[in-house]
Amino acid sequence: MKKVSENTKITYSHTVGFTADVGGRGFHLPRDMSINSKNKLYVVNRSGAFHTTGLRISIADIKDNYYGEFSKFGKNPGELYWPCSITFDSNDNVYVTDEYTNLISIFDTDGKYIKRWGEKGSTEGKLNFPSGIDSDNNNNLYICDNLNNRVQVFTKDGNFIKSWGREGNKSGEFDKPWGIKVYDEIIMVADWRNDRIQIFDKDGNFLDKFGDDGNKESTLFRPSDVAKDKNNYYYVSDWGNQRVQIYNDKFEYCGFLRGEATLSEWAKEYLDANVDEKNARETFCPVINIDDVDAHEESARIESYFWDPTSVIIDKNDNLLVLDSNRNRIQIYHIGE
């Protein structure tokens, strides 16, 4: 389902993904994703507290190729406990935030562990539940230090550069920020519990904000991430409302995506190998008229809708990728005609 204004050109393309809760081709409760310079897609699989074998970083692409995976659940070097977000430096080295251990783990492009840094605390340079991470052209890392309600900037080796923000709901203040994106000269932050997106320059000066809180059609509720296309349209994963909200270059509301997933190639192969499920699925009506329930419950009942969308990115070919966390898949839309 989607509802967008006439001038907003976006079309559902396809879905990549599959539930792989013990590793292997697919994802398990993914939190974030990022694409490196070679168009490879890295997905952070958080997995669950009682089901930790699904925790790893998967490497795939949007053409249904699966290249492998690395890391696993744990607190030792090279392991991750509550991984949250991922980015790359100019050499395609991989940086992953870990909310529980307050560490940033670094791997090479093949997933070989390099090192990690970070320390829990509230003073400058220390972290408390680091969530979103992104890098700029100078290989500096911008991190949503979410329980400290600020953005911190580090060199790739963990040397503190600067920080901004404090707890609050005024401009430049945060309430548990989540996703962060660095675009040339601006930084966009999903100010999660303030239900808005804030925009800063690279020195941390507040520039603008958009989003009204609530569960109406044009509002945001607990946004987790944001992405910007080449025409300066903004796509917000409106996690609490289970949709993607779209805004134009003037931050005017242009519509929403609710999700229209179809079977991925990996899913089709699974069903081909499990004929009883495939036959039963032939009578399956994915979109049903549902009782009066909240958006999260609606998503739990309608398989094609987003269920906890946590991350949005736009690739070089103008594809919008929506990480559909509880469904272990990525729904892909094409922006433009």
Next chain:
Amino acid sequence: MVSIESKTNKKEISHLLKRAGFGGSKKDIDFLSNKTYCEAVDYILDNVDKNPVPIDLIRRYQIDLSDVRSVFSSGSYWMYRMAHSKFPFEEKIALFWHRLFATGQNKLIQGKVMTSQIEMFREHGLGSFENLLIELSKNPAMIMWLDNQDNHKDNINENYGREILELFSMGAGNYSEEDIKECSRAFTGWTIENMPYMAIKMRNNTARPYNYVAWQFKFDKDDHDFGIKEFLGEKGDFNGDDIIRIICSQKATAIYFARHIYHFFIQDESPVPQWPHTKAVDDKAINFIVNSYFKNSYNIKEVLRELFKSQYFRSETIYNKRIKSPSELVVNSVRLSGGFDIPSEEVYKATISSALMGQPLLNPTSVDGWQGGEEWINTGSIIERINFCSNILGSPEKKIISKIFSRNANKTNILSFCCEELGYLDLHETTIKELENYINEDEFIINNEYLSILIKLIVSSREFQMV
């Protein structure tokens, strides 16, 4: 009417909060002691915590509690709510119905529908028993648990028809085999959306390709038997709702309901399967509940209001006579310790501990649920019970230690301070004597370390295991 008025005291409020919730802290008890006892009952029954836990925080940080796929994740989500609700009576009543309408994730596979069932108990568990049974019969988890999706108009499956009579309303011996068949006919077509695919995903235990899909009730009129049925002496083209109306009007239903209420809120009864052959512990109390059931048009909250204000509930002879169920013990200890942080890994440990003590939430061992009483205690579970309480309450980081410390305790009053902070815990005189001997040893000094040991000793007592 047997209800009595009396002056409120802290011991009585403590008893009320233990039975109608998960035990009160000193602060809770002091607050309610300023009301009359009947006002305190009304306060507990008539208030609901609309935001018991910050669900957004839980879903963000502990994502498996959002997906609620595994039994421990679903149970942990409920554990958060039980431990944090300001008005935990709705959680206690949900626990009561979960024990009576036992549904288990081991067959259903997905936890989401179990979480939704508990939500249904919160919403309807204090209204009319008739309405609750209708909601139960429409509940997707119950439908799949007792195979009603396989109950077709031309080929009935008697599983749900039998259990709604035997386990959920009347008890064995109060209906015929023919009644079971007619009851089952009335529930044909009560199924879930997309049943064939949902059923095979459950059977194959698979979250593939895109995780579980939460179930939704569907009345399939094409698969419903609209014919005439004869049920408990009445005749008509009964649907499930009509069957439940007839069930709820039976005295056997009122008695069965009353024995469960008594068993959970007053005193341990014999195990349920023995009920057709054993007398109730207190016939007068059962009659009181039965009369209240009919007088209040099966309204559960009003029955409990009358019961809690009656001598059967208020009598000191029943104080601390029930053995805490594992979930009561765990939640009581967590609440006294100051609750969980959010996010927290402690919530997972608490959920597992309850399971190790014999009560895995959302996963009862059978359709009979948990029998309770002495069943909770064996050589393994008692160790788990004591370890859990002493670890969580005796931890120097917990608020309870700092609260006692801040009261400038000395050797004379420290034991009573500890008991007060543990919800005005009533210790036996021999226990008091032993603890006083320990306090009066020269090496005992009032610091975090010894206070922690003292708390551990107190909560290891028999008295703390009772409710």
